[in-house]
Structure formats: structure tokens, C-alpha cells
Amino acid sequence: MTRDPRYDILFEPVQIGPVTARNRFYQVPHCNGMGHRYPRAIAESRRVKAEGGWGVISTEECEIHPTSDVSPYVEARIWDDSDVRALALSVDAIHAHGSLAAIELVHNAHHSGNRYSRLPVMGVSDMVVGSYDPNQAYAMSRRDIAAVRRMHVDAARRAMDAGFDIIYCYAGHDLTVAQHFISRRHNQRTDEYGGSLENRVRFLRELIEDTREAVGDRCAVAVRFAVDELMGEAGITAEAEGREVVEMLADLPDLWDVNVSDWSHDSLTARFGDEGSQVPYIEFVKQITGKPVVGVGRFTSPDTMVSLVKRGVLDMIGAARPSIADPWLPRKIEEGRPEEIRECIGCNICVSSDMVIHPLRCTQNPTTAEEYRRGWHPERIRARHAEENVLIVGAGPSGLEAALSLGRRGYGVTVADAASEAGGRVRRESRLPGLATWQRVADYRMGRIEALDNVDIYLESPLDAGQVLEYARELDVSVVAIATGARWRNDGIGRQHWAPIPSDGSVSVLTPDDLMDGKLPEGNVLIYDDDHYYLGGVLAERLCMAGCNVTLVTPAADVSHWTHNTLEQDHIERRLYGLGVRMLPKHEIQSLDGGAAALRHLGSDAITRADCDHCVMVTSRTPVNELYHALDAIPGELAAAGIRRVVRVGDCLAPSTIAAAVYEGHRFAEEYELEEDIHRIPFTRENILI
Ligand code: ADP
């Protein structure tokens, strides 16, 4: 296939100071939960992106010194030469495919906890640390400022030794000392680094000049700067100080990587913003500087990318999440197959990996962070071991991913689903407010399956054990995968309750499945959220829109508590307040009786009653595994039908996130030949001995 000439502009080289990017695709720095702990894993992840055509590939933030130690979070480190060797693995992998390697050096100042190094925490001023740790940062003296500049220079030299092409001076996300200096909120200094904006920018200017002097014309010097903190006059705004900073430094760096702050605004989820939501804030930058400008906005559409370049908004298309969801996005455009792009759905499961401290996960791309330890690749998969046919029951995320991946391996695959449309839970949930992009999980897979002639999908085909045996005989099936998902419970059992919540039947109890099946209640509705992820809050929105009077009760300290990890909690709470939802955190339901819920406050034990006509239980799910157990009970008949193995995949085994269901579907396909042996270690461990 040849590339559409409309997209040629995206493949023009871009000069960045002394180095040249081969095209306009720029993977901006992003956290990955591997950092200094799993250097081989992150190097292989980056190799796949370079192979996939990203012109520039950046590290995540890279601590320059033990006084900027953000452990337990696992970021990159360049404290000494041992880190140089580890980072060089990434550089070499990136260079192997002709891409440029960028490193985002950082001193996090009062945002560092120094929990590992136990060194005193520095700050621009005397202030509390960024975490809830009960300690404070001390205001840097002039000597300390000179020391941090020196650390940055040393780190830049080491980065050059590791082979990096672009060195960042990072002033974004409200996380870095350079931004803290600029911020009126943080900078209360009275010396030449405080007061006027000119003074507050001094440190960043010095950082850029020092870095340039350190790396000469070997590397480019980039600045990452948050032009707007989205907090009005209390912070930096694109109309005022953000613009003035860019004007003051205009052509000093070799590249501007601009965004909005903090991270929850920069990595806005699809529920709260569309593709390109940052453009109104950053578009002024190119009018001021002659240097290349890169910006992000969850860009997955090549037409949008072309328009941004042509309209003079961006020179390079920045991407973190779209590059995780599809490491081969540029190459698919280049090779004339943009319809094969695995589009990011904007769910921030990737972000949660950093927050809860494990290697990267992605809803759309199950191979991410598995390139090294499991040898998985987003675009290549081993051929089948033998001519064999597989029956998959259930076309949700796990069933579809298993079907696609087994199909790509060359197995004969038949999928049967009871519903009239494929997609399982993503089809149902994508019709709820703000979740339309969830449908991409099914659409991408259905699109790719259509191109395979060895995968057949039968809809409106509910199967029982007898029908599975019949299919198996008819289609010569060796393995049956049960991917029948899970249903929400209606008895209240979950984290808080181990026994059903007592009820006299005066309040009608509904589940999220009832609502998604179209059973919309009226009147006073109480949502009991003991799940703590997105669904309770989304259903509150949905019911408000339907005119219900909604009370959201949760045992957690705040609503949709787990979404702190996806950077959404604050957005969700604001939206629910805006809609008039009454929120009662730290409460459990003791009973439903007399047309009301008896609620116990978990701190005081005080009991209050909330009148309600309906109660929606968002507590936990029960696997739909009857079919599995029915088959498991008849081994003789399975053998007689030629079935070697029956497995459960995804929510049908253990209900979890959509990302987990996709991952499990993929793992089943990759490990199809391996019998389930939980005693083996199923991947290459990465033990670091320096
Ligand atoms: P997962 O997230 O694990 O992929 P889902 O709940 O999204 O699970 O999808 C399960 C799918 O399985 C649904 O589309 C449902 O219609 C289908 N399903 C459940 N039981 C049967 C059955 N006995 N026969 C055919 N399809 C079934």
C-alpha cells in the first residue's frame, strides 16, 4: 500500500538545533513504571516505537540527583555512570531504527519526597512537600541554586555520553524546580530569583544556557513548559505570564514542547475532553518562536495532524498515549493503512500504572511493557504450532482480542455471542455519558478480524454445553475458550459487605446491567458505589440527565476513589457537584427498609435515613461461568467431541478492568500451546546487578 499524498507533510524531516528528526512524529516524555528498575524492558518498548516510525522518542522524567528522588515512583535516573549504561540500552534501541532519543532531565525540588535517599528536600521557598508526607522543603540558598544548576550540567553530560540527541530543560506539570521558580504561587523569594517575572524566569534561562554550554553542538536543547495551569489568575495563564515566558525565551531553546498543567489537565481523559483540547492554549507559541513547536492532544487522526501543521499550530505532533496504544501509528500512516491504527480511548489506565507503581498497562495495547519479558510485539505474533480450530464463546474485549490474536497466528477461530452486536461490556458502557471512545476497543478488533478469512463471528448465538459439543464436532474444535464476562450483583456484597444488605423490598434494587439494559428508574435514586472506579459516577451522571434525584453513597473517602489513579477524581467530583448530585462519602448502607436506606457514617457510627425509590448497587460482579462449569463437569463428553481443553478468559474468570480482559485474551492467544501450569515463571525476570 502507498501512503496518501495528503499525509506527506507529516513525513518531512524537522531540524531541531544540531539534530534532524526524520519526520514530525514526536513521542513526548511519558511515565511507564519501568524507569530505572527495568531498563531492558523500557529499552525494548522504545525499540518497538522506533521501528513503528516515531521520529523522536523521549524518556520519562529523569531524576538528575538523589536530592530529586521521587521514589517509590519508578522514573528514570541519571545519578551516576551506572545509570548511563542503563539508559544507553534505550538510546541504542531508538537509534537502531533511525529515530532521535530525547531525555527529560528534572529536579523535582519540593515535589521530591526523597524517601529513598533521605536527603533534605529543597524548595524554591520554605514550604510543605508535594506529597502528604509530614515534612517540609527548605528554601534553596544561592549556593543550592548553583548546585542544582551543576547537577543539571553533570546530568546533561552523562546524557550526552549515553548517546541522547535532545536534552530537556523541564518546566511543566507543577512538578519541577524550573516551573516552581516561575510560579508566583511557589516562589516567594526576595532575591534576584524572585519577584518580577524576569527574575522568576532567570533559573530556567540559566538552565537552558548551562545545558547548551555542556552539550555544545552535539545535542539539541528542548524546553518543556506549561503555558497555562488552568487555575486562572492564581497560576500561569496563556494570555499573561505563559505568553511572556515564551516571549522572553523565544529562540533560546532548540525546541518548545508546550502543554497545560497539571498532569490531570495535560492527560485529560476522553470523559472530560476531546482530541486536541489543548490547542486553544498552546497555539500562540508558534507565532512567537522560530524554533520547532511540539504539543499533545491525544492525536490519532492523521487529518487532524495535517491540519495542525498546515495551520501553523505545531511543527511536530506530540503523543504519549497514542504512542502507547499504537507504537506503530506513524508507520501505519506512512504505509497507507491508517484504518489499522489502534486508537487510544483516553481512559488513563496507562497513567494508573505510574500511580500504583507497576510497569505500563494499556487498554488498547496488551503488548505494552511485555516486549522484553514476554517477547510480545504489537504487530508481530508467532505462527500457529499446528492446524487447529478454537471456539470462543463471548465477543467482549477478551473474546475479541483472543479471536484476533489467534486468527493472526493462523488458527481457525469461531466466535459465538448471544448479543446482536459484538463488544460485550464496551458496547454497553460506551453508550453511557463520556464513554463513547470505549467502543474503539471493539471497533479496532472487529475491523482487523474482518480482514482475516480464518475467523468467523456468529452473533445472536447463545450457547449451552450441548451446543458447544455440537459445534466442536462440526468444526473440529480442539480448544474452547469461555469469555462470557460477568454481571453486577444486586445484593450489595463487595468490599464493605461480606453478606447481603438486609432489605424489606420497599426499595427497588437495580444493577448497572439493568440500567444499561434500558431499565431507567424515576424519582429518588440512591447509587451505592463500593466499586470505586468510574461506573458509579458515570451512572450518577446518566440518571441526573434522565431527571432523577440522585444521591451517591460510598464507603470511600471520596467518590470514584480509584480514579485518583487515572487523574479523574477531581474532574468527576466537580461534574457531579455541577449536576446537583448529593454525595455521601464514608457511609455504608446498613439496610433498605420502609422506602429508605439506613446509612451508617463510618467515622461516627451515626445512622441517618435517605428516602429512595430505587437503589443501584455498584458493588462487585459475579463471573458468568455456568457454561464453563457445565463443560468442566463432562470430561468424557469433551474428549469424545475432540476437545482437549476448556479455559476461562477475562471477566468470566476474574472480573477486572477492560484492560485486564484484553490482556488476558491476548495472553491466552500468545500462550495457547502452553498448558496452564502455575508453577512456572511465565516471563523473563529482570534482575539488576550493577
Ligand atoms: P470480557 O470483558 O471478559 O470480554 P464481556 O462481559 O465484555 O466480557 O463480554 C462477554 C460476552 O459474552 C457478552 O457479549 C455476552 O453477550 C457473551 N455471552 C455470555 N454468555 C454467553 C453464552 N452462553 N453464549 C454466547 N455468548 C455469551
Ligand code: SF4
Ligand atoms: Fe490510551 Fe487508555 Fe491505552 Fe492510555 S491506557 S494509551 S489512555 S487506551
